[in-house]
Amino acid sequence: MQEVVEKLRAVLAEKAGEIDRNNDMGDVLDLIKSSGILGLMVPEEFGGMGKGYYEACVVGEELGKVSGGVAHSVVVHNMAVDALRLFGSEEQKSEFFPKLVRGIGTIAITEGKGGSDVANAVSMKAEKQGDSYILNGSKTLITNGMYADVFVVVARTGEGAKGLTAFVVERGDGITATKIDLAGMRGSGLASVRFENVEVPESNVLVGEGKGMRVALGTLAPNRIPFSAMGLGIAERCLNLAVERAKKRKAFGGTLADLQAVQFMLADVAVEIEALRRVIYSMAEKMEDPGYEGAVAKILAARVAKKAADVAVEIHGGFGLLSSSEVEMAYRDAKVLDIAEGATEVMKLLVARKIFS
Numbered sequence: 370m371q372e373v374v375e376k377l378r379a380v381l382a383e384k385a386g387e388i389d390r391n392n393d394m395g396d397v398l399d400l401i402k403s404s405g406i407l408g409l410m411v412p413e414e415f416g417g418m419g420k421g422y423y424e425a426c427v428v429g430e431e432l433g434k435v436s437g438g439v440a441h442s443v444v445v446h447n448m449a450v451d452a453l454r455l456f457g458s459e460e461q462k463s464e465f466f467p468k469l470v471r472g473i474g475t476i477a478i479t480e481g482k483g484g485s486d487v488a489n490a491v492s493m494k495a496e497k498q499g500d501s502y503i504l505n506g507s508k509t510l511i512t513n514g515m516y517a518d519v520f521v522v523v524a525r526t527g528e529g530a531k532g533l534t535a536f537v538v539e540r541g542d543g544i545t546a547t548k549i550d551l552a553g554m555r556g557s558g559l560a561s562v563r564f565e566n567v568e569v570p571e572s573n574v575l576v577g578e579g580k581g582m583r584v585a586l587g588t589l590a591p592n593r594i595p596f597s598a599m600g601l602g603i604a605e606r607c608l609n610l611a612v613e614r615a616k617k618r619k620a621f622g623g624t625l626a627d628l629q630a631v632q633f634m635l636a637d638v639a640v641e642i643e644a645l646r647r648v649i650y651s652m653a654e655k656m657e658d659p660g661y662e663g664a665v666a667k668i669l670a671a672r673v674a675k676k677a678a679d680v681a682v683e684i685h686g687g688f689g690l691l692s693s694s695e696v697e698m699a700y701r702d703a704k705v706l707d708i709a710e711g712a713t714e715v716m717k718l719l720v721a722r723k724i725f726s
């Protein structure tokens with residue numbers, strides 16, 4: 370795994386700017402598909418590496434150090450794999466895991482009406498017809514929407530929260546994706562995805578009809594920790610860039626690094642990164658309450674990455690705001706951590722629920 374990650378990092382160090390500018394992975398997509406990294410969390414008997422959340426964090430962190438867009442794509446792919454790992458039947462695993470070792474997966478829950486209030490916002494219809502369901506509707510803000518070969522889709526089969534059902538759907542006729550031009554984590558294949566009369570066999574339902582919320586929440590919760598590790602990587606990238614700049618930039622007869630105010634700014638960031646790293650890896654090693662722990666990690670990661678990016682831009686001065694600047698890219702990437710895979714305020718609701726229970 371280490372070798373694969375090193376190789377990807379080396380390529381991304383060269384290509385991250387281009388991926389960001391084009392909002393497209395380009396030929397890095399093929400490299401990712403052929404590298405073996407997509408099989409990270411796929412069990413070995415299905416051709417994967419059989420690794421867990423800890424290793425998913427290592428990958429999220431390492432890729433986050435170079436490209437937010439690619440890191441996000443891989444983290445969300447792992448989420449689709451995990452949905453199948455946690456909720457798939459043996460038949461579903463045999464059919465779809467091999468496809469997720471070399472192909473990209475995603476999880477499609479959010480719709481135009483909202484992403485936080487899933488129980489009420491999902492209106493994509495899944496109508497039963499014989500042994501199949503017919504899916505009609507649109508998802509939006511879907512990471513990997515442009516690239517995915519396999520979608521885990523939450524659609525409506527009835528009323529309210531118990532009227533949601535999760536399906537594994539292969540890309541094919543009736544599925545069209547439209548790229549979204551977003552501010553940060555560009556190149557993640559973010560798209561709106563339309564499903565028009567897409568026939569899905571009943572055997573592709575995860576767990577059972579009406580269990581879509583369980584699949585969505587049960588998958589998102591633990592995977593917010595690798596998602597947060599990506600934020601750790603972004604924060605580390607910012608700290609390194611800021612330290613390098615401070616050491617080189619001449620001012621007031623020395624360098625910026627000689628100024629104690631600058632040293633303290635960076636020391637504060639380093640302290641927060643250290644704390645975040647320990648939180649993430651201790652949680653990934655032993656998860657006891659994924660809903661709570663995932664929320665804590667995600668709130669902290671967004672906070673630390675945003676602060677690190679802010680300080681890095683500050684240290685780079687006006688040059689940090691140039692669209693060609695690496696810290697400007699990190700600044701845009703960091704904000705995504707507040708919103709994707711559950712908004713910070715919704716994460717706080719999960720923490721509040723725990724402390725008041």
Ligand SMILES: Cc1cc2nc3c(=O)[nH]c(=O)nc-3n(C[C@H](O)[C@H](O)[C@H](O)COP(=O)(O)OP(=O)(O)OC[C@H]3O[C@@H](n4cnc5c(N)ncnc54)[C@H](O)[C@@H]3O)c2cc1C
Pocket residue numbers: 445475476477478479482483484485486509510511512513551554559705708709710711712713714715718
């Ligand atoms: C880059 C990116 C990638 C994404 N990838 C995916 C993906 O792969 N699959 C997928 O299904 N979705 C994905 N999403 C969607 C994401 O999960 C939603 O954007 C997120 O859940 C918030 O939903 P919303 O955007 O509809 O905001 P809304 O639900 O409209 O909320 C807007 C804001 O209101 C506040 N708010 C909402 N509810 C509450 C509350 N109860 N209490 C207090 N404040 C609240 C929060 O500040 C929130 O940011 C992605 C989003 C982004 C930006």
